[in-house]
Amino acid sequence: MKLKKYPWLLAGIITAIIFLTITFFRHENVYAGGVITSGDLMTQYTSFFQYFRHVILGNHSDFAYSFSNGLGGSMIGNWAYYLLSPLNFIVLLFPASKITIALYTIIWIKVMLAAGSFCYAIQKLTKLTSTLAITVSISYALSSYTIFYMGNLMWLDAIIFLPLLILLTHKFAVGRQKPIYSIILAITILANYYTSYMIGLFLIAYFIYISFLKFKTWKRFLKNLAYFVLYSISGVLLTLFIELPTLLNLKETKLSTHYAITNYSIPKLLFNLPSNMLFGASNTQLPLIYTGSLVLLLTIAYFFNIHIQIREKLATLALLLFTCSGLLSNKLYVLWHAGQPPQSYPFRFAFILNFLFILVACYQLAKQQLTKRQVELTTIILGILFIISAYIRHKNSINLAWIISSVCWILIATVTYWFYTKKKINSIWLLIITILEISLNAIFSWHSVIPSSYENYTVETQNLINKLPATAKNSRLEKNFLINQNRGESYTFNYRKLSNFLCK
Template identity: 45%
Template sequence: MKKIPKFVIPVTISAIIFLLAGLLTGTNPYFGGTLNSGDILDQYLSFFQYLHHILLGNLSDFSYSFANGLGGSMAGNWGYYLLSPLNFVVLLFPAAKVNLAIYTIILLKIMIASGSFYFFAKSIKKVPESWAMGLGVAYSLSAYVLSYFGNLMWLDAIAFLPFIVYGLLKIIKGNFSILYVIFLAITIVANYYTAYMVCVFLGAFFIYQAFLEFTNWKAFWKSARLFIISSFTAGLISCIASVPTFFNLLENKLNYHLLVTPIQTKLLLSVLPANFLFAGNRLLIPLVYIGTLATLFLIAFFFNSSIALKQRIASAVFLLFLFSGLFSTKIYLLWHGGQPPQFYPFRYAFIIVFTIAYLATISATTIQISKKRDSYIYNACFAVLILIYLLVSRKLLVIETNTVIATIVVFILAVILFNLYLHKLIKPKWLALFIILDIFANTYYSYSKISKNVTPYNPYTEQTAALLSKLPSSAKNQRLDKSFLINNDRSDSYLLNYHGVSVFTSNNSIQISALGGLLGLPSRGYYTFYSTGTQLTDAFYGLKTFIKTNRPSDFKGFYNYGLRNDLIGSKIWYQDKENTAYQTQGFPLAFAGYRVNNLNLKENEPLSNQAKILNALTKNHYTYFSKAISAQETSDNMTLSHEKKQLILKQIKPQKSVVTFSYKAKPNTSGYILMDPSLMSWADYNDKLSAVDKITLNGQAFRTTPVSLQPIGVHVPANGKVVLKLYFRENITQKSIIDPKLYLLNQKALAQVIKIAKARRMRINIWRGNLVSGNVKIKDGQALITTFPYTKGWSATANGKPVKIKKVLNSFIALDLPAGNYKIVLRNEMPGFKLGIAISLIGIILLAIEVYFFKKRKS
C-alpha cells in the first residue's frame, strides 16, 4: 500500500479547521449555516448564479447582459469575479444550491493554499517537515483569509503565490520555471486586481532575492532577462482575460475616482501590534496574523546571528517596502491600483502574510543560541511587543477583556515553546502542533464574531423565484424591479435572470449610477437600487412591473426599502398577503424620439430632472407635478425654523423627539415627498448612524437609504390628509434637513407622454444580451432612442447598412437616421476578446518555444 503523500496532511488539517469552525459557529452551509463574509451575500451569490446560467448555455449574455442593471458590459465582471479555474465547480451543484458551490470553491482554495505553502516551505534548506506543515495551515487560514474569504476571487492569488515564488527563486538561480509562467498566468486570469498586487510584489521580491544571491553582474543580468521573459510570457498567455478587462476598465472604473481617506500613520503603527497577536482580526489595519509563533520567529529573524547581516538588513528593507502603505496615502493607493478600497482596507496584506511566513520559516530553520545574550534579546523584543499591545493598542482599539486575556495566554505559551525550541528541549513538531491549535482557536474566534443577522439564501431564492413565476409572462417582457432585497444584494436580476434596474458591481457604469442619483434613486458609484422610483422613472426606464411587499425588515437579512404608495390604484399583475406586483407604464426599450445630452440636471431636484428627461426625449412641455405643498409642522421637543430650503430643528430637552408634518392635498391622488437622505440608513448594522429611530407615513413605517434626495411615494386618502412623522433619537440636539415638501403627480400628462412614446416604439423581434433587433419608423428630426447603456462593442445596422452609434443623455444608445422605415439590428461583441485570444495563443506558442529551448540548452 502506497504511503499518503505528506502534502495531504496540511491540506486535510486546513479543511478540517475551516469546516469544523464553521460548523461550531453556524457559518457552514453544509450543515445549515449561512455564509456571511465580505461581499458574499451582497454580490457573489448573484454573480455565481449568472455564471451558472452562462455555463449551461446562455452565451448570449456573455459579453453584455440586461441582467446587469439596465444593461452593461460583463468583461470587467468576468475579469474580477468569475474567471477562477475553480469556478467550474458551480456546475456540480443545482442553481438553488449555488451557496454550497461557493463554499466548496472557498474550501478548495484554502486547501490549495495550505498545500502550496507546504510545497514552497519544503524547498527551503533544512526546514523540518512538521514546521512546513504547520505554517502551511497557518498561511491558508491567516487572519486575511478568515476576514476576506467571502471575497473569494482574491483567494486565488493567495493559493498560487507560493508556487509562483518557488518558480521565481529558480529563475533567480538562472533556471527556467514553467511553474512560474503557468501559475502567474492563472493568477492574472483569475483576478486582475490581486494579480496587479502580486506583480508589484514579484518585481520587488526579485530585486530583494537577486541582491542576496548576487555573485556577478553576468549572472544577475541572465536571471533578470529570464525573469522579464517569463513574466512577459505569462502576461501574454493571460491576455484572453486581461485585454477585454482593460478595455472595460477604461470605460468605467479607471474613469471614476472615489473619495480617499488619508492614511493616519501614527494611529496605524500604534494599533498594528494587535494584529500580530492572537485574535488579530481587526479590519481597519493590515490583516497579517498567521499564528503567534510565526510572529515570534519573525522578530527573532532580525536578531538571529546565524543569518547573515546582509540578509537581515535586506529583509528589513523589503518588509518595510511591503508595509509602505501605512506611511503614505499615495503609496497606499498605488498598492491598490490607484483606487481607494471601499470597506476592506489593506487588501494587499496577503503578500505581507506570505513574506512573514517565508521569513519565519527561515528563522525557525536557522535559529540557535550562539551567545547567551541571544535569548535575552529575543525575549526583550517579545516583552516590548506585548507591552505596546497592552498599553497602547488595546486601549486605542477598545479590545474587550476576555480577548486580551486569551491573547496573553496564547502569547505566554508561545514564548515558552519558543524558548524550549531555542534550547533544543523540544522538537519542531510541538511548534507545529501549537501553531495549528492557535490557528484553529483564531478561526473559531473570528467566525464567532460574524453577524448571524442574515436571511438564509435558499429560502429567499426559492420564495422570490416562486413569486416571479406567478406573474404572467407579459409582466416580464420588459423591465421588472422591486422594493426588497436580501442582505443588501442589489443584483437579484443576476440571481433570477430577469431584466431590472438595480445592480451592484465594482465594474458598474459610473454615468448610469450618477444619472440615477440625479433622478432620486439610491444610486452612486458602483450601484443603483430602484427602491425609490417614481411613475416618471418607471416610464423612462421602461419598467413593466414593480413589486412591493408589506413584509417589514426583520433585521435578519431581509430588507424592505422605499414605499411606492404612489402605485396604489394602478393595475395589479398579482397579489397575495405579503406582496403586490403592480403593472407600471413605461417607455418602450427603443422608440423614435429626440436625442439630447446636456439637460443641465441639478442636484437635489429629482422630480424636475425626471420631467426634463421625459419632455426632452419626446419633445413635449408637460407639467408632471403640482407646486410644492408645504406641511403644517409640529414637534413635542424641538423648535422648528426655516432657512431657504432647509428646516432647522433644535432640541429643547435631552430626550427623544417627534416631528410631525401634516399635509392637505386632493383626495385619491398620488404624489411624492422629497426625503432628506441623512434621515435614512442602509440596514440594521447602520441604524445607529441614522438621526431617527423610525419614520412613518400615514402610520406606515418605512425605511430608505442614505443616498441622494429621494422621492417617497404617497397616496392621498379620501380624507385628503397625509401625515409624515420623524422619531428623532435623544442625542440629536440640532439638525438641518431639506424641507420635506409634497408634490402631486399629474397622471393625465404622464399617461399622454407614455402614449406618445409607445406609438413610436420599435417593434422588437429579438432582445437578448448580444443582440437587439426590430422595426421602427423615423420622422424628420427624430432619432432612434434606447434605454440601455452604450458600451464599446456595440455596432448597428439600419436596413443592412452600418450606422454610427450616438449617445442620448450621454449614456444610452441612439441612432441618428433620416426619415423612413427601418429594420434595426444592434449587435454586441466583447471589445478585445478576439485580440486577447490571439495574443494568448502567441503566449502559449512562446512558452512552448521557451520550454524546448531551455530544455535543449540544459541537456
C-alpha cells in the same frame, strides 16, 4: 500512497478539517446550515455566480451584456475581476438554489490549496521537515486575512499561487529557469488581475532580493534578469485576450473616476498595528496580518540570530520595508492598490505581508537555534508590542480576557519553541499549539449578526413565483424584496426580470 511522503497533501487535508471546524463554530459552515457573513459573498457573489451559471449553461449571448450595467454596457470587466478563477466551474455542479453551498465549497478548496502550495514551496526553499512545513502552512492558509476576507473569494486565488510564483522566481534568480512560471503567472492574472498586480510588485522585489544574496557576477545577474523579464512578459501576453478588453472597459469606467486618496494617519496606524498582530486580532480597518504567536516570535528572533549573516538580515529587512511601504506612505498605499484607493476592505495587499512574515519565520525555523540572547531581545520586542496592544485594546473597550489570552499564547509559543530547540520535545507540539491558537482566534474574534438563510429564502420565493399566473411569467417581472441585495434572482428562479443584474 503514504501521506507522510506528500506533506503538502497532508497540509491541505489538515487545513480543510480545521476550516470546516472554524466555520462551524462561527455559524458559517454552509454544509451545517450556516451562512458566510464575511466579505461580499451574500451581497455580491450570489448575483455574480448566478449570472455565471446562466451564461455558461447555454445563454452565451449574455456574456458581454447587461441591461442594468450602463443600459447595455460591457460585462468584460466583471468577468476579468470576479469570474475567471479556474475553480469557478464548481458552481456548475450545483443547482441555482444551492449557490451558497457551491461558493462555500470553492472557498474551502481554495483554502486547502493555499496550505498545500505553501507547504510544497517552503520545503523547496528552506528544507523544513514535514511537520514544520505543515505548521507554517496552516498559519499561512488560515491567517486573519483569509478568515475575514474569505467572502471575497476571488482574492483567495492569489494566496494559492503566490508561494508557487515565489518558488519559481527564486529559481530564476539562481539561474534555473522554469517555463511553467509563465503559465502559472498567466493563470494568476486571469483569476484576478487586481491581486496579481500586487503579486507582480512583490515578485520584482523578491527577484532583486535573492539576486543580491546569490550574486556572483554582473553577467550572470543580467542573464537571469533577462530570462525573468522575458518569461514574465510571456505570462502577461498569454492573458491579453481578456485583459486588453478589460483595460479598455476600465478606462471608460473605474479608471475614468478618481476617488479621493485615503489620507490615513501613518503614526496612528503604526501605533495601532500591534493590536492586530497578536491573539484576538479582529480590526478589519487595520492590515489583517495575524498569523499566530509562533510566527511572530520566529520573525523577530530571525533578526537576532547570530548564525545569520548581517548582509542577509539587512537584505531581508529591506524587503520587509518595501512590502510594508503601503503602510508608510499614503501615495505608496495607493500604488499597491493599482492607483485607486479601495473604498472598503483597506490594505488588501496584506496577504503578501503575511507570506513574507511566515517566510522569514521559516528562515529562523530552519536554523533550529535559539540562544538566551535571542530570547531576551525577542521577549523585549514582544513585550513592547503587547503593551501597545493592551493599551489600544483597552482604549477600544476590548474584553480583558483577550489581553490576557494574548500574553498567554506568546508565553506558550516561546516556551514550546525553546524546548523544541533544546530537543526536549518533538516538532509535533509546535503544530498542535499553532492549530489551537489559529482556530480559537478565528472562532472567538468574529462577531456578526447571522443573516437569514439563503436556502430558506429561495424556497419561499420559488413558492411565490410558482403561484403567479402563466401570463405573468411571459412578461418582465420586478420584485421589491431581496435578501442581502441579491440582484441575480432572475437566474435563480428562471424568470424575466426588468433589471437582471447589478454591477458594483
